[in-house]
Amino acid sequence: MKPPPFDHHAPRDLGAALAALAEAGARGKVLAGGQSLIPMLNMRLAAPEHLIDINGVAELDTLEAGPAGVTVGALARHSRVERSAEAAEAQPLLGQALRLVAHPAIRNRGTVVGSLVHADPAAELPAVLALLGGSVRLARAGAAPRDVPAAEFFTGPMESAVRPGELAVSAFFPAPPPRSGTAFREVARRHGDYALAGVAALVALDDDLRVAQARVACVGVGPVPLVLDVTEESAGDDWAAAARAVRERAEPEDDIHATAGYRRHLAGVLAEQALREAALEGRANA
Structure with a gap:
């Protein structure tokens, strides 16, 4: 299929991109990696009148890692972040999740920030941002940028807090404690497919290497990433109890790929595995 007609804009700097977005308003869409948008256009699931192509805005192609965490610019590709030793040191969960995103060809083109804005409830990166308590920076012409925390950024399936005329210019992933x-x-049904269910886990230990905090973010079991604190259930490394808590609080729905019961079961199994693995890593790093 072919996409519906649209006007193509190719700004060369951030100011021009924001001006084009302001003029287009709700009739505009941003093209960065295009790995989600182009299929939607071809299937006529989206029909913007204006396509603002930001690939020429070099100032958005950034990746910064430091003690506080990792800041990813709007044009940083999945593969660049995945292969960055600095990003992996500052926030290991990013690389762990990115290795599961689609296939290398997709990761070579797709962008981290674009995946967040797309807000697919089965995608890995929204769960990572939500679990870590990260944020997305949004810019618009004539206004100061605003930083939206992950808890407020994902508003529904394929829906985010980005308003018409705004551009997501970066995302911040805090460093682990x-x-x-x-x-x-x-x-997933096949390698590279969206997950039937997935779990990101973070376990922090106290001075005696006992569990001080245990949190998970689940994908594929709700309209937005489901973030759960299972610290109490994880006392004494009782990952089975934590898994039961995840199953009890997940609210997936049936679809053509899996029943709600199967997704709930998967969420529990994966939570137990991920929490145990995260705790082992924490003790190895202590």
Whole structure:
């Protein structure tokens, strides 16, 4: 299929991009990696009148890692972040999740920020941002940028807090706390498919290497990433109890790929595996 007609804009700097977006308003869409948008256009699931192509805006092609965490610019590709040793050191969960995103060809073109804005409830990166308590920076012409925390950014399936005329210019993934570990587990029908269910986990330990905090973010079991604190259930490394808590609080729906019961079962199994793996990593890093 072919996309509906649209006007193509190719700004060369951020100011021009924001001006084009302001003029287009709700009739505009942003093209970065295009790995989600182009199929939607071809299937006529989206029909913007204006396509603002930001690939020429070099100032958005950034990746910064430091003690506070990782800041990913709007044009940083999945593969660049996945292969960055600095990003992996500052926030290991990013690389753990990115290795599960689609296939290398998709990761070579798709962008981290674009995946967040697309807000697919089965995608890995929204869960990572939600679990870590990260944020997305949004810019618009004539206004100061605003930072939207992950808890407020994902508003529904394929829906985010980005308003007409706004551009997501970067995302911030905070560094993990001391003596902590992370893990990401998922099950898909085929390698590279969206997950039937997936779990990102973070376990932080106290001075005696006992569980001080245990949190998970589940994908594929609700309209937005489901973030759960299972610290109490995880006392004494009781990952089975934590898994039961995840199953009890997940609210998936039936669809053509899996029943709600199967997704709930998967969420529990994957939570137990991911929490155990994250704790082992935390103790190895202590």
